[in-house]
Amino acid sequence: METIKVELFGTDVRVEKALHQARNLSVSKAAVLISGENGVGKRTLARYIHENSGRANQPLEVVDCSLPAQEVENRILGHRDNATGRFNKGILEAANKGSVVFANIDSLDEEFQKRLHKIINELEDYDIDVRLIATTTKNLSKLVGAGRFYRGLHTIFANNAVNIPALRERQEDLQRLARHFMSEASGEEEFSTEIDTLAMDRITSHYWANNIHELKQVIASSINNKSSLLDENSYEMNDKKTVNFMGEDDSEGVRLMSLKDAEKLLIKKALIHTSENRTQAAKILGVSIRTLRNKINEYRTEGSSYFVNLR
Numbered sequence: 001m002e003t004i005k006v007e008l009f010g011t012d013v014r015v016e017k018a019l020h021q022a023r024n025l026s027v028s029k030a031a032v033l034i035s036g037e038n039g040v041g042k043r044t045l046a047r048y049i050h051e052n053s054g055r056a057n058q059p060l061e062v063v064d065c066s067l068p069a070q071e072v073e074n075r076i077l078g079h080r081d082n083a084t085g086r087f088n089k090g091i092l093e094a095a096n097k098g099s100v101v102f103a104n105i106d107s108l109d110e111e112f113q114k115r116l117h118k119i120i121n122e123l124e125d126y127d128i129d130v131r132l133i134a135t136t137t138k139n140l141s142k143l144v145g146a147g148r149f150y151r152g153l154h155t156i157f158a159n160n161a162v163n164i165p166a167l168r169e170r171q172e173d174l175q176r177l178a179r180h181f182m183s184e185a186s187g188e189e190e191f192s193t194e195i196d197t198l199a200m201d202r203i204t205s206h207y208w209a210n211n212i213h214e215l216k217q218v219i220a221s222s223i224n225n226k227s228s229l230l231d232e233n234s235y236e237m238n239d240k241k242t243v244n245f246m247g248e249d250d251s252e253g254v255r256l257m258s259l260k261d262a263e264k265l266l267i268k269k270a271l272i273h274t275s276e277n278r279t280q281a282a283k284i285l286g287v288s289i290r291t292l293r294n295k296i297n298e299y300r301t302e303g304s305s306y307f308v309n310l311r
Contacts, residue, residue, distance in 0.1 A: 010173040014165045018045065021162045026052040031132040033105075033140070033157035036164035039213030042135040043103060045164060050099040055131055058098030061091035066107040066309065073112055077119070092119070092128055099131040105157075106138045106149060107309075113150035120156060132156065142275040167211040171204055174215070178203050181216045185223040199229040206235055267295055268306055276310065 010016070025032050026049045034042045043062065050060045063075045078090030091100050102108070108116070123130065134157050141158070143149035167174050182188075182195055195203070208214055222229050267285065274280040282292040299307035 010170060010176075012165065012170040012173050014163070015170065015173065018162050018164050019048075021160075022049050023052065025049060025160055025162070027054070029131055030160050031157045032134070033161045034133065034135045034164065035139075035161065036135075036137070037166050037211055038137055038209070039211035040164045040166060041212055042164060043101065045162065046099075046101045046103075046133045046135060049133060050131065053099070053131065055098050059095045060099050060101070061095040062101040062103055063091055064103045066104040069109040069112065072108065076116065092123065092130060093126075095130050096128050097130075099133060102132070102134040104136065105134040105153075106136045106140060106143060108153075110148070110150070113153050117150055117153040117156070120153075138272070139275065146275040146277055148275055166208070167215065168206075168208045174204055174208070175200060177212060177215060178219065181219040182223075185220045195229065202229055202235075263295075264299055264304065267292070267299075271310070 022032075022045055032046075032049060034045050036042050046062075047060065050056065063072060065072050067075075074088075074090075076090050076092060078088055078093060080087045120132065140149055140154050144151050144154050167177070178195060178200065203215075210217075218235060219229070221227070267281070270281040270284045271278070274284065278292055278296075279289055282289045285292065296307055296310060300310075
């Protein structure tokens with residue numbers, strides 16, 4: 001019988017669609033692209049595909065492509081240890097007959113993207129048989145169009161794309177997961193754990209920029225520190241400290257925040273919309289490219305994760 005971790009429990013039709021796609025894809029060898037925001041459960045879904053496939057008893061290897069370029073290349077292709085002289089297998093070889101997950105594939109060095117594409121196409125020549133799964137937080141098609149991602153590599157994964165929706169868009173799932181993590185963190189039985197109405201309102205109004213991962217952290221932290229879920233400080237785990245106020249004619253909500261945070265969020269959204277093309281983003285925002293560059297550098301200095309990792 002198939003198993004799935006609680007991070008992917010949900011009644012939202014989009015989650016059910018993602019799981020249905022994953023179940024169907026698990027029985028094939030086809031490469032898969034899983035997209036969604038940070039902390040939404042992409043690697044969990046990749047593991048789900050592997051564990052429900054005919055390769056379940058074979059290795060599952062994961063590489064985070066957002067790590068330094070040389071480290072990523074060594075992990076994928078293997079490298080010789082300078083200290084011992086021993087050669088460490090790359091994950092493509094180590095996972096033979098199993099599956100390989102390229103997490104954050106959009107961060108892969110642009111030159112290495114072309115090389116990896118060539119290597120993948122030659123795997124059969126080396127008797128290497130691996131199931132390929134990639135995850136991304138970005139729209140790879142837009143990156144291809146902007147010349148930021150190698151079209152050939154994208155083509156390998158593009159035919160089987162699965163998207164996991166953001167947690168804040170799934171209010172019933174959000175409440176269910178909040179109760180689950182509360183019982184898990186407090187050591188109580190799930191049916192005996194309840195979150196009062198005010199605290200649940202606070203949970204459902206939060207932006208959850210890092211989705212399930214952030215929700216679990218916040219609840220565990222509130223239990224460990226004996227703090228209230230109504231305390232604003234409990235939610236300050238990322239640089240999007242926002243509150244949603246939903247109106248009857250406002251299905252998307254208005255996020256109330258400081259002017260500086262609003263500016264930062266707007267700039268980030270413009271960069272994401274343009275696949276991080278700064279010239280286009282500056283035009284959308286109505287500012288000079290110099291002003292945009294200065295703002296990006298300011299946010300980098302402050303340590304905002306998105307801007308620190310922005311290329």
